[in-house]
Amino acid sequence: xxxxxxxxxxxxxxxxxxxxxxxxxxxxxxxxxxxxxxxxxxxxxxxxxxxxxxxxxxxxxxxxxxxxxxxxxxxxxxxxxxxxxxxxxxxxxxxxxxxxxxxxxxxxxxxxxxxxxxxxxxxxxxxxxxxxxxxxxxxxxxxxxxxxxxxxxxxxxxxxxxxxxxxxxxxxxxxxxxxxxxxxxxxxxxxxxxxxxxxxxxxxxxxxxxxxxxxxxxxxxxxxxxxxxxxxxxxxxxxxxxxxxxxxxxxxxxxxxxxxxxxxxxxxxxxxxxxxxxxxxxxxxxxxxxxxxxxxxxxxxxxx
Amino acid sequence: xxxxxxxxxxxxxxxxxxxxxxxxxxxxxxxxxxxxxxxxxxxxxxxxxxxxxxxxxxxxxxxxxxxxxxxxxxxxxxxxxxxxxxxxxxxxxxxxxxxxxxxxxxxxxxxxxxxxxxxxxxxxxxxxxxxxxxxxxxxxxxxxxxxxxxxxxxxxxxxxxxxxxxxxxxxxxxxxxxxxxxxxxxxxxxxxxxxxxxxxxxxxxxxxxxxxxxxxxxxxxxxxxxxxxxxxxxxxxxxxxxxxxxxxxxxxxxxxxxxxxxxxxxxxxxxxxxxxxxxxxxxxxxxxxxxxxxxxxxxxxxxxxxxxxxxxxxxxxxxxxxxxxxxxxxxxxxxxxxxxxx
Numbered sequence: 001x002x003x004x005x006x007x008x009x010x011x012x013x014x015x016x017x018x019x020x021x022x023x024x025x026x027x028x029x030x031x032x033x034x035x036x037x038x039x040x041x042x043x044x045x046x047x048x049x050x051x052x053x054x055x056x057x058x059x060x061x062x063x064x065x066x067x068x069x070x071x072x073x074x075x076x077x078x079x080x081x082x083x084x085x086x087x088x089x090x091x092x093x094x095x096x097x098x099x100x101x102x103x104x105x106x107x108x109x110x111x112x113x114x115x116x117x118x119x120x121x122x123x124x125x126x127x128x129x130x131x132x133x134x135x136x137x138x139x140x141x142x143x144x145x146x147x148x149x150x151x152x153x154x155x156x157x158x159x160x161x162x163x164x165x166x167x168x169x170x171x172x173x174x175x176x177x178x179x180x181x182x183x184x185x186x187x188x189x190x191x192x193x194x195x196x197x198x199x200x201x202x203x204x205x206x207x208x209x210x211x212x213x214x215x216x217x218x219x220x221x222x223x224x225x226x227x228x229x230x231x232x233x234x235x236x237x238x239x240x241x242x243x244x245x246x247x248x249x250x251x252x253x254x255x256x257x258x259x260x261x262x263x264x265x266x267x268x269x270x271x272x273x274x275x276x277x278x279x280x281x282x283x284x285x286x287x288x289x290x291x292x293x294x295x296x297x298x299x300x301x302x303x304x
Numbered sequence: 305x306x307x308x309x310x311x312x313x314x315x316x317x318x319x320x321x322x323x324x325x326x327x328x329x330x331x332x333x334x335x336x337x338x339x340x341x342x343x344x345x346x347x348x349x350x351x352x353x354x355x356x357x358x359x360x361x362x363x364x365x366x367x368x369x370x371x372x373x374x375x376x377x378x379x380x381x382x383x384x385x386x387x388x389x390x391x392x393x394x395x396x397x398x399x400x401x402x403x404x405x406x407x408x409x410x411x412x413x414x415x416x417x418x419x420x421x422x423x424x425x426x427x428x429x430x431x432x433x434x435x436x437x438x439x440x441x442x443x444x445x446x447x448x449x450x451x452x453x454x455x456x457x458x459x460x461x462x463x464x465x466x467x468x469x470x471x472x473x474x475x476x477x478x479x480x481x482x483x484x485x486x487x488x489x490x491x492x493x494x495x496x497x498x499x500x501x502x503x504x505x506x507x508x509x510x511x512x513x514x515x516x517x518x519x520x521x522x523x524x525x526x527x528x529x530x531x532x533x534x535x536x537x538x539x540x541x542x543x544x545x546x547x548x549x550x551x552x553x554x555x556x557x558x559x560x561x562x563x564x565x566x567x568x569x570x571x572x573x574x575x576x577x578x579x580x581x582x583x584x585x586x587x588x589x590x591x592x593x594x595x596x597x598x599x600x601x602x603x604x605x606x607x608x609x610x611x612x613x614x615x616x617x618x619x620x621x622x623x624x625x626x627x628x629x630x631x632x633x634x635x636x637x638x639x640x641x642x643x644x645x646x
Contacts, residue, residue: 015458098428099420126458129428131416134384138420143509144384146413160513166409170515257423264305264425264471268438268452271463280610280620285629287637293609293625294641301454301463302586302607303529303553303642304432304483 002057003116003154003176005049006109008136009042009062009077011070012126038073041121043189045182049119050081050190052154058116059083063108065093065101068207074243078200079192087205090247095260098127102135103257104248109140111251117159118179122147130181137179145172146181202236205243209233271301305423305471310449312401312473313370314340317391318351318363319410321382325359327485328406331554332478333366334486335433336404342435343449345401346370350394352387354380357496364494366486371494372398376501382410383510386503388417394499395422400473402451404433407477415477425468427453427476431528431585438467450474456585480526484554522556522572529555529586532575532602535562536591536612537631543568545635546590552642558582560592576601590631594619611635 013034049060062077064070065088074085088108096104109115118137123130130146137144150162152171160173164183204212206229213229220228236242248258256262283289297303306312316336319326329349340347348370349363360371374390391414395403403418405411407429419426432454438447451474453466468474524530531550537543543563550557559569561576575582576598587605592598594610594617602608603622610623611634620626627634 013458097425098416099423099425102420127428128457130412131419131426131428134413134416135420138388138417144413144417145510146384147409164409165515165517168515168517171513172510173513174510264423264468265427265453265466266438266440266469267464268436268450268467269465271465280623280626283609283625283627285627285634285637287641290627290634290637291641291644294638294645297586297607298645301432301456 002059003052004058004112004114005052005060005117005119006112006115007042007046007049007060007062007077007082008105008118008120008132009046009064009073010039010121010124011036011064011066011073012039012124013037015125036069036072038076039121039124039126041123041182041184042073043121044184044186045119045121045180046077046080046082047187047189048148048151048180048182049117051151051187052117053081056154061086061112063088063105065089065104065108068205068211068245071203071205071208071243074205075200075203076192078203079197080190081193081196084244085203086244086246087207088246089207090249092248092255092259095263096258097263097265098129098131098135099264100258100262102132102139103262104253105132105136106139107251107253108246109136111246116157116176116178117154118142118177120179120181122181122183133179133181140177140179142177142179143174144179144181145174147183148180149183149185151180151186200241202239203241203243204236205245206233207245208243209236306395306399306473308447308470308472309399309401310343311345312399313346313348314343314402315400315404315473316347316349316368317403317405317411317414318349318359318371319406319408320351320353320356320359321410323353323356323359325362326406326408326410328408328411328478328480329363330366330485331480331483332404332406333363333368335478335483336402337367337486339402339433339435339451340369343401348372348400350374350391352379352390360494360496362488365488365490365492367489367492369494371496372499373496374499374501376503378503378505378508379501381512382414383508384413384417385509386507387414388421389503389507390499390501391418392421393502395473403473403475405475405477407479411477415475419475422473422475424471424473424475425466427455427466430455430476430478433476433478438469440469445469451476455479479528484552524556524558524573524575524580524582527556527582527584529553529588530558530575530582530584530602530605531555531588531590532558532560532592533563533568533590534560534592534598535566536593536614537563537568538591540568542632545631545639549588549635549639549642552639553586555584555586560598563592589619589623590635592619593617594622 120133149164318329583604
């Protein structure tokens with residue numbers, strides 16, 4: 001008995017803490033310089049999944065799509081109580097918009113077998129779209145509960161939760177399977193458990209092992225490196241510390257719907273916001289100057 | 305998904321709850337009317353609910369040419385799947401080129417589901433929409449009159465313009481309060497088209513157990529533009545100019561502690577250390593000296609315009625733009641300039 005829970009998590013640049021170090025000389029943000037963090041509301045999603053497991057039994061699998069560096073959040077999930085971490089990494093995923101991303105995630109989730117609950121953070125702080133959750137639910141053909149601010153009950157194959165509507169709330173109930181998007185108000189994510197941290201800090205994915213081997217064996221040829229990578233991978237797997245790594249070849253998927261080509265939205269233009277420091281621009285209280293000011297603010301999208 | 309259809313209509317989703325039209329469809333009306341006119345196509349609203357026909361007239365006076373009205377007891381209370389199914393069916397039938405939703409809780413629950421089902425693109429939380437051309441260098445192809453979906457991303461550090469080239473409709477959610485509400489014109493004529501609601505019990509995945517609505521509170525935190533007044537505004541009458549400017553900008557009005565203490569504006573509108581902390585894209589400080597207690601509540605604003613007759617007021621030290629002058633002269637000029645642009 002119990003419920004199989006999947007948590008969809010994302011490693012994101014910490015856009016909420018843009019410090020001086022992350023600023024370029026021209027006043028724009030150097031995105032590469034921002035620290036990578038566990039998307040905050042995905043931690044609330046993980047906490048909710050762990051609570052379901054504690055109450056009703058079952059499993060918690062955390063899945064993340066991204067670069068091998070995203071293994072950091074898989075390890076963090078294991079420290080906090082997840083049973084299994086899966087890194088979904090493949091060059092062919094690059095350029096995926098929310099529709100392509102949700103398609104890839106839904107194919108990967110199907111490959112897991114029976115899933116009762118999928119938990120996602122309400123939105124990620126780099127894009128703030130809140131789209132991947134509902135789109136994944138649609139692709140899986142299951143219902144969704146978005147903006148959940150409180151988990152009330154999971155029993156007899158049903159979930160009951162309270163949704164935040166902005167101007168109030170509602171309590172809804174539905175049969176599993178269900179996809180739930182979780183807000184920061186839902187719970188206080190537990191910290192890492194010391195024993196789990198000691199156990200899982202050595203956990204690595206094959207990509208991370210390969211990278212370490214190429215650093216350790218700079219002089220060796222490819223065959224020797226491959227052999228060493230295989231050896232270390234097997235050793236880690238024997239200790240139950242291998243983070244799973246999936247590529248798009250590991251489950252059925254239609255490549256027409258992934259990556260840049262599978263994404264209906266295209267970026268036309270990106271403009272950096274320039275954050276200027278001291279010194280204000282003096283505007284004369286005349287019709288012309290004020291018209292110019294308003295025009296400037298419309299041009300740079302400060303006003304819509 | 306539909307093929308690009310330059311003759312297709314522009315649609316807005318007319319969010320309503322318990323027979324009350326939400327503000328967002330009226331905000332969308334004003335913007336979408338302009339887009340439809342530029343494209344030379346009709347503007348239509350999709351209105352779903354039970355006993356909501358009356359609201360069609362408000363939408364028509366707000367600027368739409370047509371209302372697709374889907375009335376049925378099964379869609380009385382909003383639920384994701386039946387609404388999504390309805391919209392997808394309508395989109396397949398009528399092939400609109402643009403579909404817009406308010407970026408409300410309902411809009412952000414519904415639009416991704418619809419976009420996923422239609423296999424079309426969706427841009428979240430746009431702050432502006434325009435029509436323009438797009439060159440795809442990789443494919444060596446130029447697209448004309450696409451919808452520019454403009455939104456802040458990356459924690460507000462960049463502004464991205466997104467387009468949908470091949471897979472339509474072009475779909476977006478639009479942030480609340482960034483577009484001015486359309487002014488109703490009761491002389492406008494429009495057509496109400498009743499549509500079939502093919503929704504059954506099997507589409508209702510969720511059961512509503514209990515709900516609670518709060519009266520709309522002052523929401524300064526969500527405002528993208530704030531016009532704030534201080535003691536220097538001088539009177540309640542002069543404060544009316546701030547409301548007028550905020551209305552023209554689609555923004556909110558706030559006050560400093562001194563303005564609240566002087567009775568110009570209620571306390572729930574107060575910005576500053578003992579009030580609300582705000583970080584709008586634009587903060588216009590009118591007659592506010594800008595003491596540190598006020599500063600801590602608003603210095604994170606994207607752009608700050610200070611208007612004060614006193615050139616030595618501390619507010620000018622951290623403003624991006626400063627206008628030294630009489631607010632009774634400056635504000636009417638700003639209102640006129642904003643209105644001329646919309």
